[in-house]
Amino acid sequence: MSEAHLVKLRGERRRPFVYIGVFLFAIAICVLVFTPVLERYFLLQTGRGQAVTLRLAVDSLRLTLDRYSRIPALIAARPAIAAFLQDPQSATLKADTEKLLSETATALGAKGVYLEDANGQILASSSSRFDDPLGAVADRFYRPYFDRVVAGGIGQYFALATTSGESGYFYATPVRSKGRIKGIVAVRFSVNQFEANLRGGASEIIVRDSNDIVFISSRDDWNLRSFTALDEDAQNVIAAARQYPLELLRDLPNRRTELERNIELFEINDGRGATGFVTSTSLIARAGWRVTILSPASEARALARLTAIGIFLFALLIAAITLLIWQRQARMRERFDEQREAKRSLEIRVEQRTQELNESNRQLVEEIEERKATEKQLRQTQTELIQAGKLAALGQMSAAISHEFNQPLAATKAYAENAVAFLDRNRDDDARSNVSRIVSMVDRMSSIAKHLRNFARRPQEKTKPVSVSSVLSSAIELMQPQLTKNGAELLFSKPPDDPWVIGGDIRLQQVVINLMRNALDAMTETAAPKIYLNVETEDETVRIVVIDDGTGLPDEVEKQVFDPFFSTKDPGQGMGLGLSISYNIIKDFGGRLSAENASGHGAKFTIELLRANSSDMKDAAE
Numbered sequence: 085m086s087e088a089h090l091v092k093l094r095g096e097r098r099r100p101f102v103y104i105g106v107f108l109f110a111i112a113i114c115v116l117v118f119t120p121v122l123e124r125y126f127l128l129q130t131g132r133g134q135a136v137t138l139r140l141a142v143d144s145l146r147l148t149l150d151r152y153s154r155i156p157a158l159i160a161a162r163p164a165i166a167a168f169l170q171d172p173q174s175a176t177l178k179a180d181t182e183k184l185l186s187e188t189a190t191a192l193g194a195k196g197v198y199l200e201d202a203n204g205q206i207l208a209s210s211s212s213r214f215d216d217p218l219g220a221v222a223d224r225f226y227r228p229y230f231d232r233v234v235a236g237g238i239g240q241y242f243a244l245a246t247t248s249g250e251s252g253y254f255y256a257t258p259v260r261s262k263g264r265i266k267g268i269v270a271v272r273f274s275v276n277q278f279e280a281n282l283r284g285g286a287s288e289i290i291v292r293d294s295n296d297i298v299f300i301s302s303r304d305d306w307n308l309r310s311f312t313a314l315d316e317d318a319q320n321v322i323a324a325a326r327q328y329p330l331e332l333l334r335d336l337p338n339r340r341t342e343l344e345r346n347i348e349l350f351e352i353n354d355g356r357g358a359t360g361f362v363t364s365t366s367l368i369a370r371a372g373w374r375v376t377i378l379s380p381a382s383e384a385r386a387l388a389r390l391t392a393i394g395i396f397l398f399a400l401l402i403a404a405i406t407l408l409i410w411q412r413q414a415r416m417r418e419r420f421d422e423q424r425e426a427k428r429s430l431e432i433r434v435e436q437r438t439q440e441l442n443e444s445n446r447q448l449v450e451e452i453e454e455r456k457a458t459e460k461q462l463r464q465t466q467t468e469l470i471q472a473g474k475l476a477a478l479g480q481m482s483a484a485i486s487h488e489f490n491q492p493l494a495a496t497k498a499y500a501e502n503a504v505a506f507l508d509r510n511r512d513d514d515a516r517s518n519v520s521r522i523v524s525m526v527d528r529m530s531s532i533a534k535h536l537r538n539f540a541r542r543p544q545e546k547t548k549p550v551s552v553s554s555v556l557s558s559a560i561e562l563m564q565p566q567l568t569k570n571g572a573e574l575l576f577s578k579p580p581d582d583p584w585v586i587g588g589d590i591r592l593q594q595v596v597i598n599l600m601r602n603a604l605d606a607m608t609e610t611a612a613p614k615i616y617l618n619v620e621t622e623d624e625t626v627r628i629v630v631i632d633d634g635t636g637l638p639d640e641v642e643k644q645v646f647d648p649f650f651s652t653k654d655p656g657q658g659m660g661l662g663l664s665i666s667y668n669i670i671k672d673f674g675g676r677l678s679a680e681n682a683s684g685h686g687a688k689f690t691i692e693l694l695r696a697n698s699s700d701m702k703d704a705a706e
């Protein structure tokens with residue numbers, strides 16, 4: 085793969101990381117920006133979710149308040165009350181009234197029932213012993229409910245007994261006689277039970293009065309805490325009304341943010357750090373109270389954070405999947421590129437190879453052409469060589485023939501001239517002698533001519549079974565004078581059987597004589613010349629071996645002995661045709677003539693012939 089391609093690939097691999105980094109950064113920014121929005125959304129959801137609980141709490145409080153609202157009027161309607169108010173000094177009536185009030189309080193579960201005169205002085209109470217702390221001090225209190233009762237309405241009022249710290253709710257109604265207010269019946273109930281009902285829920289519930297002071301709370305530590313810092317006037321009013329013991333009132337530092345109508349976010353700092361609450365508030369207009377339900381904002385905030393994290397994780401997941409898909413595609417692209425590259429390089433290689441093949445093919449064709457040309461040239465050279473060889477042979481032959489004939493011709497000429505001279509001088513005998521020499525010269529020349537004829541025209545005589553013994557006997561007989569002349573000894577071991585061979589008796593005899601003659605020629609310098617003539621027989625062949633004790637065959641001679649016109653003898657002694665003719669004769673018989681050196685002796689010539697079988701003999705007989 086090329087360097088540029090690799091760089092491009094690396095760049096492509098890095099690109100998705102950059103995109104995904106940017107994408108995640110953008111998501112992170114979005115999450116940071118939108119987390120407050122999400123938080124507000126979840127806070128509002130929490131606030132809206134409080135609606136049912138808030139309504140239940142408000143209803144329950146209203147019910148509790150309403151349940152006792154008619155009670156004072158019922159008590160006031162009792163005749164005993166009216167009678168006592170007629171005669172407040174009567175101890176009996178007072179005792180009866182107090183008994184009535186006590187029984188009523190017990191029956192209602194009220195904390196106290198009081199009868200006051202039109203000036204607010206307690207005349208009788210459910211607790212005659214005045215051990216009811218509120219009752220004990222009630223007569224000394226100026227209470228707003230009294231004013232309201234005197235003004236003609238049913239008074240309802242919340243107050244906290246200063247001595248016990250127990251909160252109580254007062255209901256009061258006037259006792260009228262002839263249109264005039266004679267006294268007031270007041271009933272006090274505890275709200276502790278209601279408070280107890282508020283506890284244990286997931287949310288806090290508080291009830292604040294018009295001064296923003298908490299007087300009912302699911303949390304004890306928030307009781308008598310003011311959500312709004314009390315100014316001096318308000319403190320004076322509270323002090324004058326003895327509504328709450330001022331020394332117990334404390335501010336509750338807080339910060340409020342309105343999320344929507346009636347739903348606020350409270351950051352309350354109760355000394356242990358700020359805590360956030362989602363609040364929903366409902367007003368009980370009749371009493372001027374506000375019931376507020378507070379749920380920890382931490383849950384909504386955690387939910388917002390979780391959602392933000394979730395969105396981010398989701399984005400991360402999408403980024404991871406995108407990255408995976410991207411990488412997968414990049415890998416596939418890469419693989420595709422590699423395959424394309426491999427294919428391309430393969431094509432290039434194939435093209436190169438094809439070119440190489442074409443080139444070598446071209447070279448081969450050239451070589452073939454060259455070889456053909458060389459072969460043609462060789463053939464021509466061979467033809468030329470053959471021609472040259474023929475010419476050389478012809479030259480050799482001409483030289484040999486002219487040499488052979490020149491000498492007897494020159495002698496003949498000399499003898500003829502001498503004969504003429506002798507005849508002129510009438511020396512007839514001398515002339516005759518010369519003429520007879522001429523005749524012998526002519527004989528010699530005709531003998532040479534015969535040799536040449538034999539060589540040139542191979543007799544086409546048919547072969548036939550020939551008796552080796554008879555051929556050898558004739559040859560020995562013919563050679564005997566020369567053997568004797570040369571003082572040579574012939575050692576001939578006659579074959580035990582009489583082998584017959586395929587050949588021609590005269591020609592075979594001629595070959596054997598030629599070999600024996602050559603043997604004698606080679607032994608002119610040998611002290612005791614010997615010729616060994618042996619016959620060796622095998623199943624199919626018969627060998628006639630001629631060995632001498634002569635000079636033997638030097639290497640260069642051995643190579644050429646069968647060549648025509650090859651001779652080492654002096655001119656006039658040999659034409660170099662004997663062995664050549666003999667070789668061809670034996671070849672015509674289907675046999676073989678070979679020459680070698682016999683160890684311890686001179687040359688060894690072997691005539692190898694095919695043994696004549698019975699069918700050959702039969703054919704010959706016919």
Ligand code: ADP
Nearest residue numbers: 602603606651652653658659660661662663687
């Ligand atoms: P020529 O006898 O006329 O020379 P041949 O063909 O018969 O021709 O012989 C060829 C040559 O072979 C001879 O000149 C001689 O050198 C060699 N030769 C043949 N026979 C023998 C032998 N028995 N020993 C040594 N040399 C031989």
